[in-house]
Amino acid sequence: MGGTFDPIHHGHLVAASEVAQSFGLDEVLFVPTGQPWQKQNVSASEHRYLMTVIATASNPRFTVSRVDVDRAGPTYTVDTLRDLHEQHPDAELFFISGADAVEQILSWKDVDHLWDYAHFIAVSRPGHELSLSGLSEEHVSLLEVPALAISSTDCRARVARGYPVWYLVPDGVVQYIAKHGLYTEEATK
Numbered sequence: 001m002g003g004t005f006d007p008i009h010h011g012h013l014v015a016a017s018e019v020a021q022s023f024g025l026d027e028v029l030f031v032p033t034g035q036p037w038q039k040q041n042v043s044a045s046e047h048r049y050l051m052t053v054i055a056t057a058s059n060p061r062f063t064v065s066r067v068d069v070d071r072a073g074p075t076y077t078v079d080t081l082r083d084l085h086e087q088h089p090d091a092e093l094f095f096i097s098g099a100d101a102v103e104q105i106l107s108w109k110d111v112d113h114l115w116d117y118a119h120f121i122a123v124s125r126p127g128h129e130l131s132l133s134g135l136s137e138e139h140v141s142l143l144e145v146p147a148l149a150i151s152s153t154d155c156r157a158r159v160a161r162g163y164p165v166w167y168l169v170p171d172g173v174v175q176y177i178a179k180h181g182l183y184t185e186e187a188t189k
């Protein structure tokens, strides 16, 4: 599952868990972006990577990859999948995306080559219609998952306003955000 995870929240974790169950996956690899070229004002990749490690640590089937964090330049999924394929040549790869991300896939770099490396699984997300968005069902499967109306944008805004994010993100991530002063008015200046 690729994401900017700024911060990782329970919507991500539920989606990953449901896909793993429905598709019988051995492992879900969370891949925090290095430089997400379609997003602005993103937190340092090391903070996002460490929050993802904290959030997934208790699940034996969840792991975190540094491939995108460690690659210089903008993050493109075609590079992510190529690197993962090289690291795990015998693995069958699936790429998990929310309904909003799938709507954007046609704008991604080298979109026609994405299907060479992985089958995509698009999960439902409150506020977004789950559809193939013009993509082939040979390449993309759709899955309804329990609806959690949580976004990283809303979590960041809540912290900036002094509102709690307990129960929206894992407890360790709440503590990491506080310890490093992420998302406060000061941090975003």
Ligand SMILES: Nc1ncnc2c1ncn2[C@@H]1O[C@H](COP(=O)(O)OP(=O)(O)OP(=O)(O)O)[C@@H](O)[C@H]1O
Residues within 6 Å of the ligand: 002, 003, 004, 005, 006, 010, 011, 012, 015, 096, 097, 098, 099, 100, 101, 102, 123, 124, 125, 126, 148, 149, 150, 151, 152, 153, 154
């Ligand atoms: N609540 C959710 N339910 C299902 N899928 C989600 C949910 N939140 C995010 N996703 C999916 O997880 C992937 C990574 O999401 P991302 O890290 O951009 O989080 P986000 O909450 O969308 O962030 P932001 O609000 O900053 O755009 C994307 O494919 C996104 O569609």
Ligand SMILES: O=C(O)c1ccc[n+]([C@@H]2O[C@H](COP(=O)([O-])O)[C@@H](O)[C@H]2O)c1
Residues within 6 Å of the ligand: 001, 002, 003, 004, 005, 031, 033, 036, 037, 038, 039, 075, 076, 077, 078, 101, 107, 108, 109
């Ligand atoms: O490859 C691209 O051009 C591309 C453009 C935008 C997003 N993505 C990927 O989509 C995933 C979700 O991204 P984000 O920024 O919405 O969390 C993440 O793995 C990104 O690397 C990929």
